[in-house]
Structures are given as C-alpha cells and as structure tokens.
Amino acid sequence: MENLIALLVAAPLLGAAVLLCGGRRLDRTGHWIGTLLAVASFAVGVLLFTDMLGKDAEHRALHQALFSWIPVEGFQADVAFQLDQLSMTFVLLITGVGSLIHIYSIGYMEHDERRRRFFGYLNLFLAAMLLLVIADNYLLLYVGWEGVGLASYLLIGFWQHKPSAATAAKKAFLVNRVGDMGLSIAIMLMFTTFGTFAFGPVLESVGDTGEGKLTAIGLMLLLAACGKSAQVPLQSWLGDAMEGPTPVSALIHAATMVTAGVYLITRSGAIFNAAPDAQLAVVIVGAVTLIFGAIVGCAKDDIKKALAGSTMSQIGYMILAAGLGPIGYAFAIMHLVTHGFFKAGLFLGAGSVMHGMNDEVDMRKYGGLRKYMPVTFVTFGLGYLAIIGFPGLSGFWSKDKIIEAAFAYDDGIRGWIFGGVALLGAGITAFYMTRVMIMTFFGEKRWQPDESGNEPHPHESPKSMTIPMIVLAFGSVFAGGLFSLNESFVKWLEPVTQFEHPHPVISVPAITASTVVVLLLGAGLAYLMYGRKPVPVTAPRGSLLTRAARRDLLQDDFNHVVLVRGGEHLTRSLVYVDHTVVDGVVNGTAAGFGGLSGRLRKLQNGFARSYAVSMFGGTAILIAATLLMRAV
Amino acid sequence: MSFPLLTATAAVPAIGAIVTAAVPAARRTAAKWLALFFSLVTLVLAVLIGVRFAPGGDRYQLTESHSWIADFGVRYELGVDGIGVALIGLTALLIPFVLLAGWHDADPQETGSKRWRPTQGFFALILMVEAMVILSFEATDVFLFYILFEAMLIPMYFLIGGFGDRAHAGSDEKAAAQRSYAAVKFLLYNLVGGLIMLAAVIGLYVVAGNFSLQEIAAARASGELQMATSTERWLFLGFFFAFAVKAPLWPLHTWLPNAMGEATAPVAVLITAVVDKVGTFAMLRFCLQLFPEASKWATPAILVLALISIVYGALLAVGQRDIKRLVAYASISHFGFIIMGIFAMTSQGQSGATLYMVNHGVSTAALMLVAGFLISRRGSRLIADYGGVQKVAPVLAGTFLVGSLATLSLPGLAPFVSEFLVLVGTFARYPAIGIIATFGIVLAALYSLVLYQRTMTGPVKPEVSAMPDLKVRELVVVAPLIALLIFLGVYPKPVTDLVNPAVGHTLSDVHEKDPKPEVEAAK
C-alpha cells in the first residue's frame, strides 16, 4: 500500500510536466488533463485513507523510501515519504479542495489563452504541496516548501503583463525567502545537533539536547512559518498576492499553502513542547497576527483583500493554537481544515461575483447582488456564517475550541490575555465579514458603466463554477460538527500530535456564551454601520486607524522606506565603491606606473653628454659602493 | 603501457583547434562542424574517463608519467581524482553547447584580408582553451599545472578582446575600446596573479627539489620534507593569490564583470563556468595538499573574504543595469560560496564546493546563454531596454526563468544541493559565518527575480514586440542544460559518489575531521 504514496505527488507532477512542456497542441485539452490528474491524486489519497482507517490508531503511519538523495560523508538526505494521520489530513484537504478548484477554474479561466499553463502551474502547486506534507525529513520538506513558493510566485504573477501582478509575485517570493532562511538555519542547527534532519530521529532525540538549542531551532521554524503563513512580521505579501486569479487565492492563499506554517509547527511539536520560550513566541505571533489581520480586513474595500486579511487572522488563530502545545495542535489542524472549506468557498464566491461583474473587485461598486446570483449568495452566506463561528457551523466548532485552549494557556495571566485576544478577534471577524456580506449582496446596486461605457450585467456563473462552491458550502456547514462528534478528529490526530484536555481559566460554557455574544455584537455593529444607511461609492476618508488599516497598518510603507529605499541606496553606493575604490586601486596602480614611466623617460633627453654624465655617475656609484661594501 | 586516456582527452581538442584553424576562409561552416565534432569526441573520452575511474580506488588514477624537463625537476605527470573527473566532465560537456551557442557570433561582418578568418579562429581558440583546461585538471605536476594555468590566458584573451559582443550599445569604436580594455584587464590581472605564483613555484622548488604533487605531499605527510612555518605561509599566499584572482575572490574580482560584460555570451560562459573553475579546483588540490598548515592558518581570513564576496557580489548584482554584468556579479557571489565550502574544512563543505563548481557551471551556462540569445535579438545588454518578453517569446522567457531559479538555487534544481551542503558544512564549524551566508540566498532571489521581472514581465516594449522565440539550434543548446539542472537537483548521487572519496583524502591532508553532532558527541 505504501508504494502508492509516491503516486500522490507523481500524478500532478506528471500533469505539470506534460502541460508546461507540451506546447500549444495541448491548449484545447490541457485543462482536462490537469483536472484529471488532480482528481486522480485525490482518488489515491482516498484509497490510502480508507486503508488507513482499516488499521488501528498506532499502526496507521506509512513510510516509503524512494532513493538516497544527497549522500555525503556524514550527511544523509533521502527522498522518502511518511504518511501518518497528520499528513493524511492535509493530503485529503489539498487534493480535495485542489480538485474542486481545478474544476472551478475550467470555467473561470475559460477566456484566458494561457489556460493550459495555468493548469500546469496548479498541478505543479499540488505536487509541491503534497511533497511538503508527506516528506519524511526536513530537507525534503524544504523542497516542497520552496516548491509551493515557486508555484505561488508563478500563479500570483500569472497575468505578468500587469506590472502590479509581477511585483506582487516577486514580493511574495522574496518575503518567503526570508522565512526560508529560517527553515534552512533550523535544518543546519538540527544537523549539527542531531546529525540528521529526518522527522523520526530528530523528534525522538529531542531529549538529548539542551533547551537553548531547541529554542533556537523552534524560533527559526517559527520564522519559516511566519513567511509561508503570512504572519506578522512577514505578512505583507499576502494582500498583494490577491493579484493572482481568484481560484489561486482560494486554493493557495486561503486553503492550503498559507497553512503550511501551521503544519510545520505541529509537525515539530516535540521540539516546541520542549522549548516553552519558543512556544510563547509562537503564541504571541499568532495573537498579534489574528488581530492585525482582522483590523486590516475591516478597512479594505477590495473584496479579495478583505478576505485576505481575514485569512491572515484565521491563520493567526491556528498558529496561536499550535503554540499552545498538545492542548492546541489538534484544534489548530481542525480549524485549518474547516477554514480550508469555508475560506475557499468564500473566495470562490468572490471570484464568481467578480466573474459576473467584469472583474470589478471594489465592494463599494457592488450591492444587492443577491437577486442576480442566488447560488453564489447562498454558498457565500453559508461560508460567512461558518467563518464568523455561527453556532453549529464548522467555524464555530473549531474556533471555539481554540478560544478555550487559549484561555487554558497556563492558568494565569497568560490565559486571560491570549484568551481575551482570541475572543476579541472573533468579534472583529464577525464585524468585517458582516461588512463584506452587506456591501456585496445587500443594499441597492451601486455599479455604473465604466469609462468604456459597458455596464456590468451581473449573472450567475456556469455550473463548473457553482458546483464546487456548493460542495465547499456543504463542507463549511457540516465538517466542524462532524469532526467534533465525540472528538473523532482529535482522536484521529492524537497518535501524531498528542492531546491534552485544556483546562481554561474560566468555565467552557462561559467561554462559548461570550463567544456568541461577541460575534453578535460585531455583526450588529457592522449592520448599524453599513446595513442601515447606503454605502458611499467612494470611500470616505475615515479615521486615522482606518486609513492606516487600508495601508496594511503602514507595514508596507515601513518596508518601502527601510528595506527598499535603504537597499537601493546601499547597492548604489556599493556599485560606486566597486567602480572607484576597488577598481580604482587597480587602475590607479597602472596609471601610477604610466606616470612614473613618463617622468623617467624625460631623462632620455637625447644629449650624448648627459648620457655620459649618467655613465660617469654610475661608475662613481659603482666604485663607491664596492669600496663601501669592503668598508662595512 | 595502457592507452593514455588523459592525454588523449586533452590532445583531441588541441588537435581539433589546429585543424579548425587550418580550414580555409571560405569553408566557414565546415570549420564549425569540425570543431563541434572534435568537442563531441572529447566529451566521449571524458565519459570514458568517468567509466574507467573507480571512485573507491587509488587517490589518483589513470596516471601517466613521463620525464619532461629533468633540469627543472619537471615531469609530465597526469592523474585524476574524483574532483578532477567531475570537472573534466563538466568542461567536456559544456564546450559543445558553447560552440553551438556561439555558432554565428564570429561570422565576419567586414572583410579583412583574405587570410583573415575570425570564425575559424573563434572556434579554434575555444577548443584550445578546452584542451588546456582539461589538462590542468589532470596535471599532478605543479610546474605543468602552472604552465597551463598561465598559457590558457592567451587564447582566453583573444576570445575576449577579439570577439566581443556585437550587440553593444554605442559606436563600434567605443565597443572595441571597452572590449580591449576588458581583455587587457583580464590578462594583466591573471598574469600578475600567475607571476606571483611563479615566484612561489620557484620557492617550492627550492624547498622541495621537485614538482611532483604526489611526491611532495607524501614527503610532507611522512615528515621528511619540513617547511619553516613562515616559508610555508609565503608559498601558500603566493599560490592562493593566483587562484583567488582566477576564482575570483573579493577584492580581486573587478576583472570579471568587465570580461563577462564585453565578451560574447558563450565566451562569458567559458570564463565563468570553465576557466575560473581551475582557480577553485587548484585551491582544493594544491593549496590544501601542499600547504596544509598554512591553509588552516589562513582559513579565518579566507572565510571572511569569501563571505564578503557572497554578500558583496549579490548586492552589486542587484545594482547592475547590464544583464551580463549582473550575471557576472552573481557568479562572484557563487564563487564566494565555493571558496567558503573549500575552506570550511568539512566533508559537506568540500563535497558541496566541488558539486557547486559543477552545478554553477551548468546553471550559469543556461542563464548566460539564454541571456545571450535575448541580447542578440534586441541588440542591447541594458535591462531597461527589455520588458514583456514572455508575451512575445514565451519559451525564451521560460528557459530564462529556469536559469534564474537555478541561480537563486531553488530546491529541486542542482545548485540548491551544493549550496545547502556548503552552508551546512560551514555552519557545522563556523555557525556565525554560516548564518550570515544564508542572507546570500535572499539576495540571490532578489537579483534573479528583479532581472526576470524587468526583462520578461510587464507591458510589451515596442522594440521587443517583434522578437522571435528560440530557434531550434538555441533550444538544442538550452534544453539539455535545463534537463541536467533538474536531474542533478533530484539525483546528484553520481557526482557525490565520485567526489566523496577525493574529499576524504583532502581532509586527511589537512588533518581535519568533521565536527561530531552534539548529540553523538554527548554520548
């Protein structure tokens, strides 16, 4: 059975190769090939899953070693896969949502002449992402890690003729590289500490080394996670990443890739458990980000950017949970999965809206769309309810658990702080999602003909797009509940991530109640602000906070001033130095000899008598020197 | 007396050079095919070397030894270890592509005398360089190596100065002037390095009495050849200086951007992917083996210089406006990694460095050659003159992207493996340096992607709107290189198996052992 694991990766990889090298002749069939292979990979995943369910909890992990990758004296890296419950969860999510989005894209990208390449990239992404989650060592994981980075680079910049897209893609890759630095340093640390970087040996021998080393490794892993999962301080790329086609945003920048950080931390749980300081750092990052993202989400008028902010915030929840240790891992992953469903659904909904609105993204130019695109409205609505954690829907189950766990982060002040933050986050989430909902689907229509005079005619999207949305909607409604039936999900993961019951500083029912209250407050506030009076088409100047939030809380400005400008100055001055100083010394020496030569040749003045003088003098010196030598 | 395979491998291109040069002016195309043929034969022989070489066996294999200049204690001694085999393979592999890529670079535009045969000259010179480089990888006699090390400058010099980029902004005179400046700079820089090495070579002879690498190394190991510490250090510095110029190592690098900028893309590849490797190779083979103590004494300084090269080169690459100069500075950064790996004195570092030499050769070749195709189409080297190429020439853009990704050492492509090995190897002994070096990977991403973004993406510039996509010949050049990049990225084992034993020997030369992992050390 384990020999099938490689197929998970092989299928989409094959697709990518075929589509990217295939050339124009595949333009008509390309998208089908891509989708087919994605589904095939999903099928393999399901097959393995059923097989896994057949075994008892302890013996579910599968392992497949393909070949020795980098064999060097004292350094062993293999291409080998490990499929345990954690990986399995991701495989299903990735291939499942992935397949859906392939299908969705068939319709969405219909009019793009480079659709074949789009599907090639999507397949490439699937392959890389699957590699990331089934690798059995950190170095191979690193390959997947950067692979998804590449795919996301290609897909964000898919419409390369738009400079903004190209820039966004580059930015995403660069910011991720900073994270990757963390990952590679972590791997080096592991190598020097444990002599290996395969999951098994490393995580088992955690006990053999000091906490300091582990903290270092943990922080480096956290840095990596921040990059990939758009956590503060490396979150700035996610908003711009929305330049990519919407299905990409749904798949990569909502459901799967951005959650890789959570996977990394959960996977390295053993290390973090032994390094509380690192854990604290993780929790802080998570908490900060979930508020940060939420605030940004409140201010954006671009529907996708608003959703991006929400993604950040939701992943903040997951990171926070993952930082809590055994009490949180399971819920982090659970929220990750449910989030995968509803956020993907929301993005697809947004995509469908844009599809109907000539790719208009400004929510202020929407309004009252519910009658034009009912299916989208319903699915989007369900996703909305799910994300704000409306009791009974997926989001409720997962997020509520995280809030509980946060309150249980050591029985003391920490519990209160992070619990409170998580709670607050829930409220803000409710606020901005309600805002999105209202501005998009309620109120009266606000769109006008654009300068070229063609007015958008909102219409429902084709089946290929709506069906995936419906499927995801189901997920967003029921997944959470399903998972929570006698903690089936937690039990499923327990062998990998361990599990301890959280003991919050206040009683669970109280937390649940307050959650519901908070979200009602948030939603209500949003209704008051946007539901009662008509929404202005041009954004009002807004408060200082709003304006800051519109600009991602000035984080980009900071980057621009400090890194971009500073970098430019640095490189310019270095170019100057290289030319004048380093090179100048060399040319200077040459010139120096030239000048010396020019001066010396003046002695050769053509007068025989002066030559005689030099001879005479020379002889004198010769004699003097000889005598001197004898004297001394 | 078995078949002298090593000599043959070097002799074939040499003969090829002479034959090619002898082709009459009118039969230009014949000369090209002839040169290609000889380079392919060389490739076959190189493969044969790889087959005949037994990684587990003696340190130097396929050895040949004949008396040459007894008076100077010079023998014609050849022999290859794994490192040599790998680099010979790289050279023999790249040259055919270089020839193909430069197929039309030397077609005479204006007619000089009827004896004037630039094309024949171009191809002959390239083959001549190949011969010398291959022989220098095989030489186990210091003097023989030195002679080749110096002699290969001359054909390179004519290649740079004689066949500069036709597609150059500005007037012909200006181009010619810049070109000869670059050529002279290249030659003088390396000549000075070489002459300083000559002094050291003579010094070595005075101390050791002969030039045989193996004898001297053995004598040193057995302790019958003692060197005063200061002597050893001076000699080491003499050798290292020459190699550092060739490599090039900061601050001796400034010739490279000029040379690579002015030379045609294939020649630029020849410089950075093939000839410069002789420098790093020589560090591994001669500096460490002949002067182990001095090498260790100098290691900290050299590591710092290498570190500077890495960061400095990358930063300058970011600041470049000229595609080829950008690649040149990127190479400087990469050479920093190679040297760092060599002097980290760990098996990961040195295996990584050797692997790096090969991978860097392939990846730079891929990127530079595609860049050359691009430049020859638009007739400008300035990044600013391009934009939106991927729209009109998607294949070209795609290959260019792969090249850039290789340059930023994306996992899955060959350079990643070597770069990571070097980093790990360095980190294991000098954590701080290792960590700073990792900044290099961010900067690499920066300049590669900026280059790609500025040239390939965005709205289509009118000047490039009519740009044709890659022709078959060009595709034949690029495709195999890319395939190789992917293969070596996924399955570098063939090379590492070749290299590991050799690296083991080198480490034992300098009496170094890999630092043990903390956990094992604890147990």
Add this chain to the structure above:
Amino acid sequence: MSASAVHSLWTMAAPIDKIDAPTIEYTQLLPTLIVIGAAVLGILVEAFVGRKARYYVQVFLTVVALVAAFAAVIGLAAGGYASTEAKIVAMGAIAVDGPALFLQGTILLTGLVAVFTFAERRLDPAAHGNHVDSFTAQAASVPGSESEQAAVKAGFTTTEVFPLSLFAIGGMLVFPAANDLLTLFIALEVLSLPLYLLCALARRKRLMSQEAAVKYFLLGAFSSAFLLFGVALVYGYAGTVSYAGIADVVDGTVQTVDPALAGTMGNDALLLVGAAMILMGLLFKVGAVPFHMWTPDVYQGAPTPVTGFMAAATKVAAFGALLRLLYVVLPGLRWDWRPVMWGVAIATMLIGAIVAITQTDIKRLLAYSSIAHAGFILAGVIAATPDGISSVLFYLGAYSFVTIGAFAVVTLVRDAGGEATHLSKWAGLGRRSPLVAAVFAVFLLAFAGIPLTSGFAGKFAVFKAAAEGGAGMLVVVGVISSAIAAFFYIRVIVLMFFSEPKPEGPTVAVPSPLTITAIGVGVAVTLVLGVAPQYFLDLANQAGVFVR
C-alpha cells in the same frame, strides 16, 4: 742624490737572455681564425671583385665562413673541449671551455641569421632597376645630396657591411673567451668598432643613423676608456693581467715577494676600483642601468638588421665576458661585487620595464625591453652558482633568436618612408596580415615570458638559479617587473589585433627566403625551447664550467 740611491728606488726588469717563440694552438682557435680570415678576404673582395658580383660573393663568403666556424665549434665541443678537455690556449690569452664554445656557437648562429637579414634585398622597391638592401648606397655621400642620388642611380651598395659584420663577430668570438684583461680589451674594441660603422649605414633616415653612430661611438669609447683604466689599476694590483694570476692574488694564494711592491700589490683599493671600472665597461655593452642610455637611441637609429644583430649577438658576447670575469677573476671578491650587482640588476629590471610602458616607437620599445631582459639575465649572473652560469647561457641562447626574429619582422612593416616603426602605424596589422602579426605576437609573448615559449623557460631558469643562490629578493623584483613588462608587450598585441586598421596604414612587404628563414628560425627556436627545452638545458649544463 746619488745614482745608487736613485737606483735603489726602482727595480730593473730582469734581464731576458732569450725570448722563446709563443705557441699558438691553431686548431682550438679555428672558429675565430676562420671568421677573421674571411673578414680579411672580404676586404680583398671589396678591392678586386666587380661591383655587380660583389654582393653575391660577399654573402656567399660570409655564410660559408660562419657555417665553417660553427662546424669548427661543434668539432671542438665534440672533441671534449667543452667539458673534460677544456684548456687555455695562445699563451693564456684565450680559454677554450664550455661557456666559450657554447657562446661562440650561439654568436655564430645568430650572426648567420643576422647576415641573412643584412642580405635581404626585396623589401625596398627596386631603385633604378637594381635591388637595394637596407644599407645606404654610399656612406660618404651627404644625405639627400646629388652624389647620393648618383650613387643610387649607379646602383652602388655598401657590401662592406659583410666584412664589417664578420670582424664584429670575430671580436665577439674572442670576447667571452678572453682569458686576460688585454685580450678582453682588444676583443671589445674589435667587436665595437665595426658596429659603430654599421650603425651609420642606414639607407633611410640617414641623419638618425649617423646620430646613432656618433652617440654609440663616443659613449662606447668613453666606456672603453674606463675599462682600460680599470685594467690598468687591476694590473697595478696584481702585477699581471691574466685571469688566473689575478684570481690567485685575490685569493691570496700568492704572497707578494718584493717589499718594494708592497705599496701597490695587494692594495685592495686598486683592485676594487679597477674591478668596478672593468665591470662598468662590460655593463655598458650589456646595456645595464645606469649605463643603458645609449641603447634606445642607437637601437632606433641603426639599420634594423644591425639593431637585431647588436641586440642579440653583442649581448651574448658581453654577458659571456661578464660571466667569465665574475666567475674566474673575482670569485674571491663575491662579497664585494654581489651587493652592487644586486642594485644594478634591480634597477635594470625595473627601469627597463617601466620606461618601456610609454614608448611609441617599436624599435625603442624593443630597446627598453632588451634592457629589462639584461636585468633578468643579471639576476642569473648574480646567482654565482654553476646553475647560474648554465641558466644564463640558456637564457642568452633563447633570447638572441627571439630578438633577431622580432627585428626581422620589424623590417617587413613598411610605408612610403621605409620601415613604419611608429606604434600607431601597427594598428590593426592583425586584420591586414594575420600571419605576420601572429608571428610577432609569438615573439612578444616570448619576451613577456608566457609559458610554452622560450622566454618562459629562460626566465624560469634564471629565477630558479637566483632563488637557489639565495637571491630570492631578486626573484620577487623580477616577477614584479615582468608583470609591468607584460603590460607593454600586450599593448602591442592589442594594437595589432583589437584596434581597427588605419586606412593609410603600412603595407607588409613580402620578403625573400632570407628574411623568411631568419623569422622562421626565430619562431622555431622560440617554440622548441618553450615546449621541450631539456636538450638545450643539458647542453648549457655541460657547458656550465669555466676553465681556469
């Protein structure tokens, strides 16, 4: 004062009852005798052979003489005189040993090649239907005067150059073999005087030619006066002029017998000053700083074939003499002359290389390069080891052929005014006639000491000897100055190959087989000595021992 008192002040020369006739070993002197004899014959030819035939007779005679002399040298060497049988002949005047024979061989060969370039008559367009060589029609006639035109019309040619060159060669043969100071001085003059004349015989640019001759003559005479005074002083010190005798006194093996002589004999001041002056005379011929200043002017003004001949053969002879002097006469004084020679060598290498950078005339450039090379050779001389001798011998052999070849190429590049020696004229030569340019490039690379050329082998040999002789510092300086020197050699190559040809650029004359042979030999030797020098190194090694 009384006669006796007066008499007591000086000693009478011992009364000699009979002088026995000197014994001359003609066989061992054969090479020299052949050349000198041929020279005398040549004079007779000038007197008695008709003008039309003279040229051919002279060339034939000269070539035969040189070849014969060379054969004689080979015979002597084969007879073991180079090693075991080495002996001193002609009443101690001449040494027949390894260095002497090696250098004589080299001189004869280079002389032969040089004579080929002398005899070249195809380069200049035929004047009034008769071929002309690079020598003036009538030295006596004033430049640009009617008499000159008349001479040209009449088809006069200065065939005297052949006997003159033979005389010079004769002197050169004796110079390195001279075994006493008198012979040294005579040989010096015998080789110099004809050269003075040869310098004055250029066909084009006669004013410069004459000027060169005057400068060369005056300075040469000046230096030989110094040399002679040095001889006198050393004689005063040692009471003898034979090398062996002087050496003995220097070593202190013979003690002074007569108290009356105590004042002078063994007075080191005399010795040191005298030695310094003799050295000066030789260093002048070698062209070492600060006695080098004649070199550029003379090299530029003299007819190019003569320049080549001087640059090659004279250097060989002079260095031979220098070696013998330092190794046979003054070894006991090593600690006195070595530091001084160090200084000279360093100055020569550096100044030669540096000043050459800014030269604009190819002949002057080569002149300065020859100065720099003199410095390199001096480094080998200073080594003061057998290796030093052989390395110098090898270097001289390698260098002389490169030089003659290079100057021969210079004669080919011509424009309306004769040879186009200004560097700017050489721009783009590589485009117009790649072959000539390539050949010249080979010579330049050899000068620069690039591996696989004879220049490198030679340089390596002398540096190696110097390093082993404990002159590591010299090696470093040498290396630096060869780096500087490389710069201007490369400059010429750049000019020839990388710069666009000028429209009114010079033409490359198609020479006769004579010059082609000269150049061909140069290239061949350059490459052979560069790739497989072993045989010649052995030769130099066996020849590396002076007889005393």
Add this chain to the structure above:
Amino acid sequence: MSPVNYLYLAALLFAIGATGVLIRRNAIVVFMCIELMLNACNLTLVAFSRMHGNLDGQIIAFFTMVVAAAEVVVGLAIIVSLFRSRHSASVDDASLMKL
C-alpha cells in the same frame, strides 16, 4: 722620485679627460678628451709595469695605441660624415632621438 707620482699624474689626466667629455660640445674635442683618457691609461700601465718590473704593462700600452689609432679612424669617419650632413660637429645638435 717615486713612480707612484706618475700614477697621480695619470689619474689627473684621466679625470681631466673625463671632465672634458662631459663638458665640451664639439665632437672632435670630446673625442680628443677620450684619447686623453686612453693616454692616462697608458701612463698608468707603464708606471705599474715599471713598479712590478714586468713588461706586460708596456706591451698593453702599445696595444692601446694601436686601438686608439683604430678608434681615430672609425671615429673621425663617423664624425666627419655627421659634420658634412649637418654642418655642425656639436654633439648636442645630434639629438633627434630622445625620450
């Protein structure tokens, strides 16, 4: 009187000759100064020969005279030809070639 004095005289003559070479312009005069130097050498040789009581020095002196004569022949020829083409025997005028 002691023959050593002859040496002093010779040295003096030599010095005078050398100085003359350095300061006089006319080629003929310069040449004469050189001859003077040669004669100084002769004097030295003869003096030493006397002191050493062997004939070498005197013999050398004869050779020197011959050589000097030869030099005159060659030298005057050259100088005269220079004079005829330039109408000046000044050494300083002959400075076409410099630098």
